[in-house]
Amino acid sequence: MKERPHIAYVCADRGVPVGGYKGASIHVGELVRALLESQADVQVIAARVADPIDPLFLPAPVVDVGGSKPARQARHVLYAGATTPKRRERASEVRALLLNQPMAKAIERLNGSWGIDGIYERYSLWSFAAAGVARALKVPYVLEVNAPLVDEQRRYRHLANEAAAADLEGYVLRSADRVVVPSRQLADFVCSHGVRRGAVRVLPNAADPGRYDPRAVARRRRERAYRSRFTVGFVGSLKPWHGIEHLLRAFRMLHRRWDGYRLLVVGDGPLRRPLEKQARAMGLADAVEFTGGVGHREVPALLARMDVAVAPYARLSGFYFSPIKIYEYMAAGVPIVASDIGQISEVLEHRRTALLQKPGAISELADRIDELRRHPALAGRLAAEARRKLCRSYTWKRNAKRVLAMMRQIEREKHG
The missing domain is CATH 3.40.50.2000 (Glycogen Phosphorylase B;)
Known part of the structure; x- marks a missing residue:
C-alpha cells in the first residue's frame, strides 16, 4: 500500500445525510477528516448527501449516488404504486436493494479514474455492493458496524423481508477483512454472527x-x-x-x-x-x-x-x-x-x-x-x-491511524 493510500469511504444508508449534522453524519465527517490529516486521500461514495455540505467537517470529494438520475427514477417508479404504509415500507426495502447496482458502478468508476487502495464502509441495511467490489478488486475491506440493524429495524420500525435482511447482514459481516465496532457489546453481537474474534476491532467514538x-x-x-x-x-x-x-x-x-x-x-x-x-x-x-x-x-x-x-x-x-x-x-x-x-x-x-x-x-x-x-x-x-x-x-485522529494500520496489515495478509 502506498505511503498516502487512496481510501473509498462508502455510506449507503439513506438515513445518514453525508456532510450534514445528524450524529451519524458527524461521525462520518470526523473520521474522514481525521483520515485526511493522517496522510490518506479519501473520497466518499454516499446514498444521501446534505445540501449544502459543510466543508469544515467533510473536506473530501463526495459522489452522490442517491441523487443520480437512475436512483431518482427508481424511487419514482417504486413509490408510484405504494399507496399504503406497508407498501411504502416494502418499496423502501426494494429501493435500498436496487441502489446496490449504481453504488457498485460508482465504486468501480472511482477505481478506474483514481485507483482505490482500500474500502471503508459504514454498514447499512441492504447494502452489499462495497463487499462485492472489494472482493473483486482484492483490496482491503473494513466494515464499521454501529448497531444491530436487522434487530433494530424489526423491533422499532418494520421489516417486510426479515430473512433476506438477516442473510445479507451475515454475508456482509463475514465478507469484511476487519469489522470495526464502537463498543465491546457490539463486538459480541458481530461474533455471534460468525465473524472470528480476531477480525473484530473495538474503536470507541471520539472527539477532536x-x-x-x-x-x-x-x-x-x-x-x-x-x-x-x-x-x-x-x-x-x-x-x-x-x-x-x-x-x-x-x-x-x-x-x-x-x-x-x-x-x-x-x-x-x-x-x-x-x-x-x-x-x-x-x-x-x-x-x-x-x-x-x-x-x-x-x-x-x-x-x-x-x-x-x-x-x-x-x-x-x-x-x-x-x-x-x-x-x-x-x-x-x-x-x-x-x-x-x-x-x-x-x-x-x-x-x-x-x-x-x-x-x-x-x-x-x-x-x-x-x-x-x-x-x-x-x-x-x-x-x-x-x-x-x-x-x-479518545480522539478521531487516533482512530484514523488505527484504521490505516488495519488497512496496511490486511494488504500484507493478502499480497505478502
Whole structure:
C-alpha cells in the first residue's frame, strides 16, 4: 500500500445525510477528516448527501449516488404504486436493494479514474455492493458496524423481508477483512454472527479536542458566576432512550431548591414538542431553553455555556452505544453527570472523571448535579481529568491511524 493510500469511504444508508449534522453524519465527517490529516486521500461514495455540505467537517470529494438520475427514477417508479404504509415500507426495502447496482458502478468508476487502495464502509441495511467490489478488486475491506440493524429495524420500525435482511447482514459481516465496532457489546453481537474474534476491532467514538476551549467553563468557576446562575446542559437527539424526560423531571427538583438553575437542551427530535409543553406545564418555561437542531460548528460555543453536561440514559438492556456526546463533553472540559451503563461505565470513572448515577434514578441525578454546583473544586478536577483522558485515548485522529494500520496489515495478509 502506498505511503498516502487512496481510501473509498462508502455510506449507503439513506438515513445518514453525508456532510450534514445528524450524529451519524458527524461521525462520518470526523473520521474522514481525521483520515485526511493522517496522510490518506479519501473520497466518499454516499446514498444521501446534505445540501449544502459543510466543508469544515467533510473536506473530501463526495459522489452522490442517491441523487443520480437512475436512483431518482427508481424511487419514482417504486413509490408510484405504494399507496399504503406497508407498501411504502416494502418499496423502501426494494429501493435500498436496487441502489446496490449504481453504488457498485460508482465504486468501480472511482477505481478506474483514481485507483482505490482500500474500502471503508459504514454498514447499512441492504447494502452489499462495497463487499462485492472489494472482493473483486482484492483490496482491503473494513466494515464499521454501529448497531444491530436487522434487530433494530424489526423491533422499532418494520421489516417486510426479515430473512433476506438477516442473510445479507451475515454475508456482509463475514465478507469484511476487519469489522470495526464502537463498543465491546457490539463486538459480541458481530461474533455471534460468525465473524472470528480476531477480525473484530473495538474503536470507541471520539472527539477532536482542538475544536473545544475548556477555559470558558473554568473561567466561570474561578469568577464564581455559578453563584447567580448554573446551567445544566444536554446535547443530542431528543429520543426516549436518551433519558431527556428524566433530566427535565430532575431539573424541576433542582429549580425548586434554587431558582438560579437553568437548563440548556441542544438538539432536536420527536420529543422536542412534548418536552417544551411539559416544561411550560411545570412552570419552567423561563428557565429552560431548547435550541432545536444546530450545526456542528455551533456545538463548542453552546457547550462553553454549560456548567455541567448530562447524559441521563434510561435503563436499557443490551446498551451497545458509544455516545459521541460523552466524548464532546470530555473534550470541552465541562463537568459530567452520566448514567452508569454500558460503555459510559468503561470510559468514565465515578469521582475521577465524572459523577455517575443509576439509570432512571431521577433524585440521584438531581443530587449529582447539585453536588457539582456546591463543590466547584470537585467539578474542576473531574472536568480536567476527563479532558486529559480524552486527549490520551479518545480522539478521531487516533482512530484514523488505527484504521490505516488495519488497512496496511490486511494488504500484507493478502499480497505478502
